[in-house]
Amino acid sequence: MSQAITPSQLRAQIRSGQHQGHTSGWCNGYVQCNVAILPKAWADEFLQFCQLNPKPCPVVAMAANPGDTHIPEIGPDFDIRSDVPKYRIWRNGELVEEVSDISDVWQDDLVTFLLGCSFSFEEALLADGLEVRNISEDVNVPMYNTNISCKPAGRFHGNTVVSMRPFKPADAIRMIQICSRFPSVHGAPIHFGDPAAIGIADIHRTDYGDAVSIKEGEVPVFTACGVTPQAAIAAAKPEFCITHSPGCMVVSDIPNSKLAIF
Amino acid sequence: MSQAITPSQLRAQIRSGQHQGHTSGWCNGYVQCNVAILPKAWADEFLQFCQLNPKPCPVVAMAANPGDTHIPEIGPDFDIRSDVPKYRIWRNGELVEEVSDISDVWQDDLVTFLLGCSFSFEEALLADGLEVRNISEDVNVPMYNTNISCKPAGRFHGNTVVSMRPFKPADAIRMIQICSRFPSVHGAPIHFGDPAAIGIADIHRTDYGDAVSIKEGEVPVFTACGVTPQAAIAAAKPEFCITHSPGCMVVSDIPNSKLAIF
Incomplete structure (x- = not known):
């Protein structure tokens, strides 16, 4: 039963290209996240948007600094450039490409946001x-x-x-x-x-x-x-941003129960 | 502002006959309770009924033993025979009398139940x-x-x-x-x-x-x-029971916040 593998194992499979496509139904019990990656020039306003609208935009984790590709809360091995099965690359509000790795388009000013999902x-x-x-x-x-x-x-x-x-x-x-x-x-x-x-x-x-x-x-x-x-980002039309493809999420090491406040 | 008196002070006023009628709006912040007083021969089944139906019948407190007139959780001075502004006395399912004190009809086999109210x-x-x-x-x-x-x-x-x-x-x-x-x-x-x-x-x-x-x-x-x-008691028609008159509750020393589970 391959769905019983750990988040770290699934991320390794995604990173190597062995696992492609949806993460729904995988690693039950662990938090999966929506992805928004924005240039620093847009990131502060986006964080404020999330802070003001926590119900639709709950920030589970974000990169400590622009350019950071590791977010330790997600997993010690996590790398935002390779650990999402499919990414969408947007330029000026237009979807230009879907890719399985963003290493070659990575920029030092990119800030990663990981948002809670249903x-x-x-x-x-x-x-x-x-x-x-x-x-x-x-x-x-x-x-x-x-x-x-x-x-x-x-x-x-x-x-x-x-x-x-x-x-x-x-x-x-x-x-x-x-x-x-x-x-x-x-x-x-x-x-x-x-x-x-x-x-x-x-x-x-x-x-x-x-x-x-x-x-x-x-x-x-x-x-x-x-x-x-995602709709707010699409309307704002930043010159560059990256999101996950629908259903292709970040799979974290965080147990769902850790998100429960009681 | 007389409504700012303590539950103990209000109970003393009720006991002396100085306060008659509703307790709604008095002693805000403190739990008020519905009253059901039943002979021991009916009390065990009634407690089981409450246990099986906790949403309509939440037991906040009950007398430790048949005949007990004091329930310390409600207040050190509390006396069920005198501390309710108006009681209803029922015989065989019929309302026979409304009184402001039940000392003269008290029986050693009566068990007092105090239930949560809205x-x-x-x-x-x-x-x-x-x-x-x-x-x-x-x-x-x-x-x-x-x-x-x-x-x-x-x-x-x-x-x-x-x-x-x-x-x-x-x-x-x-x-x-x-x-x-x-x-x-x-x-x-x-x-x-x-x-x-x-x-x-x-x-x-x-x-x-x-x-x-x-x-x-x-x-x-x-x-x-x-x-x-109350409807279940009326339908069961015990030979004798006592309830509060609507709106004339037991006012306890228990802060409402003590009932909050989180």
């Missing part, structure tokens, strides 16, 4: 016996643009993007309790029920990801989503 | 800046019979009674977080949204208490209620 709380929901619809239907979680403004910071601004998971109300209450324990992976949801109340015109038409079925008696529950900072 | 969590909600509609509209909280069965214990059985407070979804999420901290005063709500899903035919017709307005964009949030054990 895998951690989804694992906690499953462990509690709740059904996570996007997992049971084996699709990407449905995501939507909303009319909920982020607090702007310098050149970064935009509305909150949310993911949606349907639950019966009693399960939604339990989901709120569980997710409240994990503020650094988006925390408690920010809305449930009427999609129009947060600017979603049609729950069956997603802006990102795939639609999932909503069954009789269920309500949609909306959680701030890590696509929010 | 005042504690309502205070926490107000302290967080949330509006509690029954308080802002100055009425009793609306309460409803549901189709949610309690787990039966001996002669005690029945459905859960719920209280209802309307909130916008984002405030409902915050309310769920706050109430989750207080399991001994009913804890997290058990339902929100569609009243029919839990057997409530008309949200504007309460079974106990008063209706409150539900504004555009708000959803009703339903919390297990201390009327549940």
